Amino acid sequence: MEIRITRTRNPKKKPDENSLVFGHDFTDHMFIMNYTQGEGWHDPRVEPYGPLQLDPSTMVFHYAQETFEGLKAYKTDSGDIQLFRAKDNAARLNQSNERMCIPTLDEEDVIQAIATLVKVDQDWIPKAEGTSLYIRPFVIATDPFVGVKASSTYLFMIILSPVGAYYKEGISPVKIYVEDKYVRAVPGGIGFAKTGGNYAASLMAQVEAGKKGYSQVLWLDGIERKYVEEVGTSNVFCRVGNKIYTPPLQGSILSGITRDSAIKLLRSWDIEVIEERFTIEQLFEWHRKGELQEVFATGTAAVISPIGALSWQDNEITINNNEIGQLSQRLYNSITKIQNGQLEDSFSWITSI
Template sequence: MEHELTIEKTKEPKQKPDQNNLGFGQYFTDHMFLMDYTGEKGWHDPRIVPYAPLMLDPASMVFHYGQTVFEGLKAYKAANEQILLFRPDKNMKRINISNQRLSMPPIDGDFVIKAIKELVSIEKDWIPDEEGTSLYIRPFIIATEPCLGVRPSNHYHFIVILSPVGAYYPEGIKPIKINVESKYVRAVQGGTGFAKTAGNYASSLNAQVEAKENGYTQVLWLDGIEKKYIEEVGSMNVFFKINGEVFTPALNGSILDGVTRDSVIKLLQDWGVPVSERKISIEELYAAYDSGTLEEAFGTGTAAVISPIGELNWMNKRMLIHGGNTGELTKRLYDAITGIQSGKIEDKFGWTVEAKTMNYTS
């Protein structure tokens, strides 16, 4: 498949947005990557083409039965004009885990990484270089077979689009306020919580809207059975520093295995900071706050990177964490992750991958 990738360049390049007012996911580059799947041919016809609307049959199964998965990663422009990707192999492994859960065909991760490198190289002038900016990469797969039968589709599109972005949250690296959700649930063990699929996010929107109406940026989800154990924030995994030790909920089948989460755990271990993956109840967290031992809290994710949590609201009990300010360890982690991603500090873990042009057929 590697030698089959074709490239069609746009004849009408778009005007690039102001780097200081990018927001998140509002602008899209000139080109996108597509690849098709049928049961007879497998994945075929990989191509980079001008960014354009899709033509889909109204009976396409994605619209009716929700067979879709996606990923998120970023490209960064280093000081020496190198273009760096951060741990793309982890994203490819995870999308295939999602594919398996949604009864969708696996992709060849190595080939897709090469195609992403080519696409990013073509769009290198779209990569912003202001502090805190990057080029967001969104690979996704949708079921396209026109059929109203409840079964896995036999046809799919794999697509990669790119978006120059600033901070995910309006607060940036400033602490955010989060509401602990006690009414709705997002996922349960045996469900799709560990997969990156659209339905997980659709089911979270009610709670998110209600949280925003009450002045909170995001929602912290509890487990779907007892509504007792902390799972994750809507767009991030979550960490707590309690009495000098860092805790994060253990992966249990309903929590996303975050790339940034894994990176933070490895960094903390390298620094000699005690870090544990285990079940954490909201009662235990509140008791730590009440006793003064809850020192810091932060979220981790590709979009936000590291996001300090300054306040949690649980059943109208307000927890002001670290005085509502960014903690020292949170800031150190943010500086380390973004430093590695942008090539500003040494990558001793081998996490960054340079995006080089592969010189495929035009």
């Protein structure tokens, strides 16, 4: 794929990397590629970051036909640039595209587009501890048409953002509210796809949890409202004795790449990981019996987010004395060191650019 590059004549002032806010600042350039039915994906280019000009009837505004991904780039101590599990992100983008009736992309082209844009804006990659360059690829439907159908034209775009911690608490434990009123997704729906509708469906619960002093919500299944599913936009793990439990992938939760990384690392350490359904009552019972050692969430944005408190039906429990657990810390250290080139990548997760 031949990518045309047009560099900005007005570079932005870079933010202080020691006080970065997640998703607030964006780099000088963006990647764009068009899709036209009958012609396919075409005209790949890097341009100065700026607003899009779209018709008010553009379909993405009215019918939410869009997908996105999230991954990160890092600079090693030697100055090399690394992407973490970029091939998996490209594959998952296509899984979401298929569910949303969006034409799939050549996954090697996706990697090339990401690498090209990151190289152009490599001076934006922060080096302070806990920081990275967040990469947001996304696809939007662009037909100017008001009617329910799959679009015949699309834009594939990538933007970059230097980021710090996703939660203000950083790696410190967060307080989570168990949501049993609202529903985010059900099997057969779009819960497994990275598409904006999933996140729009989660906003009301998140707002209400925030008013009560909680960082995020723990979602229960959308049918029986009792099985543990996800924490906000992250996958959830419970350490019970010497075993780790995590909900299985059954179509209503995201196939998290950090989730998969954590499972592979844990099993390589000879720790049993059980992917099966468990109820919120069971989780609270584990705590009552003194068996619940740790609860943590995994995701690209936060990597590992320890959970120090859970509130369900006016009953709040404290987990591990509201301190980060041994395994949570070990996973965080291992994943971030692989990402930063400080630990051997024995799983072939790194793409060097």
